[in-house]
Amino acid sequence: MKSARMIAEHVQSGGSAVAIVQETLAKIDADSSNAFRETFPTEALAAAEEVDRNIARGSPAGVLAGVPVAIKDNICTTEGRTSCGSKMLENYRSPFDATAVTRLREAGAIVVGKVNCDEFAMGSSTETCHFGAVKNPVDSSRVPGGSSGGSAAAVSAGLVPIALGSDTGGSIRQPAAFCGVTGLKPSYGQVSRWGLVAFASSLDQIGPFTRDCEDAALAFGVLRGGDPKDGTCDPAPPRPCELTSTNMKGLRVGIPTQSASDGNADSVTNMMTGLRKQLASANADVVDIDLSLLDQGISTYYVIATAEASSNLARFDGIRYGHRAQAPNASPDELMALSRSEGFGEEVRRRIMLGTYVLSAGYYDAYYNRALKIRRMIRDEYLKAFSSCDVLLSPTTPSPAFPLGGITDPVEMYLCDRYTVGANIAGIPGVSVPYGRDQDNLPLGVQLLAAPFADESLLSAGAALERLRDEANIDGAWNA
Amino acid sequence: MSEIDEAAVHKVANLARLHLNEAERDTVRADLVRILSHVDSLSSVDVEGIEPLNNPHELSNALRPDAKDKPLPTDDVLNLAPATHDAWIAVPKVLGEGS
Numbered sequence: 186m187k188s189a190r191m192i193a194e195h196v197q198s199g200g201s202a203v204a205i206v207q208e209t210l211a212k213i214d215a216d217s218s219n220a221f222r223e224t225f226p227t228e229a230l231a232a233a234e235e236v237d238r239n240i241a242r243g244s245p246a247g248v249l250a251g252v253p254v255a256i257k258d259n260i261c262t263t264e265g266r267t268s269c270g271s272k273m274l275e276n277y278r279s280p281f282d283a284t285a286v287t288r289l290r291e292a293g294a295i296v297v298g299k300v301n302c303d304e305f306a307m308g309s310s311t312e313t314c315h316f317g318a319v320k321n322p323v324d325s326s327r328v329p330g331g332s333s334g335g336s337a338a339a340v341s342a343g344l345v346p347i348a349l350g351s352d353t354g355g356s357i358r359q360p361a362a363f364c365g366v367t368g369l370k371p372s373y374g375q376v377s378r379w380g381l382v383a384f385a386s387s388l389d390q391i392g393p394f395t396r397d398c399e400d401a402a403l404a405f406g407v408l409r410g411g412d413p414k415d416g417t418c419d420p421a422p423p424r425p426c427e428l429t430s431t432n433m434k435g436l437r438v439g440i441p442t443q444s445a446s447d448g449n450a451d452s453v454t455n456m457m458t459g460l461r462k463q464l465a466s467a468n469a470d471v472v473d474i475d476l477s478l479l480d481q482g483i484s485t486y487y488v489i490a491t492a493e494a495s496s497n498l499a500r501f502d503g504i505r506y507g508h509r510a511q512a513p514n515a516s517p518d519e520l521m522a523l524s525r526s527e528g529f530g531e532e533v534r535r536r537i538m539l540g541t542y543v544l545s546a547g548y549y550d551a552y553y554n555r556a557l558k559i560r561r562m563i564r565d566e567y568l569k570a571f572s573s574c575d576v577l578l579s580p581t582t583p584s585p586a587f588p589l590g591g592i593t594d595p596v597e598m599y600l601c602d603r604y605t606v607g608a609n610i611a612g613i614p615g616v617s618v619p620y621g622r623d624q625d626n627l628p629l630g631v632q633l634l635a636a637p638f639a640d641e642s643l644l645s646a647g648a649a650l651e652r653l654r655d656e657a658n659i660d661g662a663w664n665a
Numbered sequence: 666m667s668e669i670d671e672a673a674v675h676k677v678a679n680l681a682r683l684h685l686n687e688a689e690r691d692t693v694r695a696d697l698v699r700i701l702s703h704v705d706s707l708s709s710v711d712v713e714g715i716e717p718l719n720n721p722h723e724l725s726n727a728l729r730p731d732a733k734d735k736p737l738p739t740d741d742v743l744n745l746a747p748a749t750h751d752a753w754i755a756v757p758k759v760l761g762e763g764s
Contacts, residue, residue: 481710539697
């Protein structure tokens with residue numbers, strides 16, 4: 186599988202989009218990672234034929250002409266089902282496309298299928314998916330990360346060059362790191378969430394998985410831009426994302442002192458030690474940054490995210506759509522409670538309970554309101570950091586991909602997101618770039634963060650990091 | 666802060682419209698205690714004089730013109746409902762004997 190830009194150039198200059206989609210569908214059929222929930226052969230081939238026809242006719246070709254894309258199961262598409270990895274929405278068929286999906290189609294991309302995720306995007310391993318866990322294509326005994334595990338696996342296995350995911354606390358960056366691919370969480374407000382099934386509305390953001398930062402910029406340029414259907418979206422019109430300098434020289438790289446943690450795997454510590462030296466020898470300006478609240482991130486996040494989730498998921502009542510329990514004699518209230526208990530899995534129920542608890546009378550101030558105050562302090566700490574550095578650099582995750590079934594304690598699972606939740610709390614952009622492998626050949630990821638709406642500089646810094654990595658002969662993961 | 670007994674679990678499940686059996690209530694209670702004991706670290710942060718932040722960019726409401734728009738076709742919406750009756754979504758009896 187080539188990069189998205191190579192495929193688009195090939196199709197724009199007369200290569201067959203149909204042939205590319207046929208090859209993609211065959212590869213997905215042969216895949217055993219369970220990344221895909223379903224494919225749309227008829228619709229995808231028809232869309233590819235149309236791209237080919239338009240180009241043959243001399244119509245202007247889109248920047249993603251003929252590029253096969255996969256869509257996370259919590260983002261609405263008119264083809265197939267939008268199930269959010271849940272029994273609750275097992276047979277839900279969306280009557281409309283998400284804006285992000287519409288934008289991809291308008292740019293000529295071909296939606297080939299839906300990819301699995303943790304139930305309602307709640308999880309860090311894609312093991313809470315009702316349709317079975319997804320396996321990491323690098324090592325099938327390990328998780329792909331989550332919640333966008335199917336998206337990461339689909340790109341890592343070389344099935345598609347672009348997959349959409351959503352990131353509420355790290356759900357794009359963490360699986361990208363685990364699978365050795367690039368994952369971008371744009372600034373809050375850059376990409377419309379219309380048609381993304383809401384988890385935590387003040388944190389959710391849609392973004393692309395790709396092989397590298399240049400493809401991420403290509404996809405992001407298509408995805409971003411105002412949408413009247415999402416009031417939180419910045420109204421600036423869609424526009425391409427141009428990478429500026431891809432050189433480390435003079436770039437002010439902040440490294441949070443808190444990212445050298447005892448909780449990191451040795452391979453992660455070694456990666457950071459090596460990287461610091463490589464940055465210095467490339468004449469980057471490395472500065473130590475004190476993010477004193479980094480360790481409050483997980484607690485702050487789990488209060489805010491579960492509170493918002495308990496409210497957002499109240500819409501699943503078994504009445505208007507989704508799973509309804511068979512209970513002929515139940516009252517409406519009983520029917521709702523039974524439908525929700527049958528339709529939601531364990532992790533979703535756990536988070537709804539936690540969210541309801543922190544919002545309930547007597548606990549609202551101690552938990553929810555306090556978390557919102559600490560949120561402001563965390564956001565301000567990031568904004569202050571960006572007055573003395575251009576990007577913040579840390580590991581994406583404290584460890585590489587763990588074995589399937591390897592983490593059963595919820596708090597231990599939540600701590601996988603230690604380095605990623607901050608970007609959602611503060612609404613800033615973040616990208617995970619593959620950076621070498623551990624002794625078991627598992628990919629490691631480096632996370633870069635930038636100031637709000639500095640997504641373009643973030644991806645440029647990411648491309649500079651890739652160059653540094655490649656020049657140092659460090660493995661850039663991306664398998665297939 | 667995180668003393669949470671069986672009655673509290675029952676109350677929260679009721680608020681959340683979740684039907685939990687006894688075993689599930691025990692598991693959820695243990696999970697909540699475990700998670701809240703971690704979250705209790707928030708009480709060590711001095712938040713004196715800090716305003717809550719609901720939204721990272723402090724956005725205010727976005728309004729659209731109050732104009733007619735194209736709604737989803739009724740049939741498309743009805744097709745999603747688990748039970749329908751003519752052009753209506755069917756629900757258990759709300760009024761009547763026993764209510």
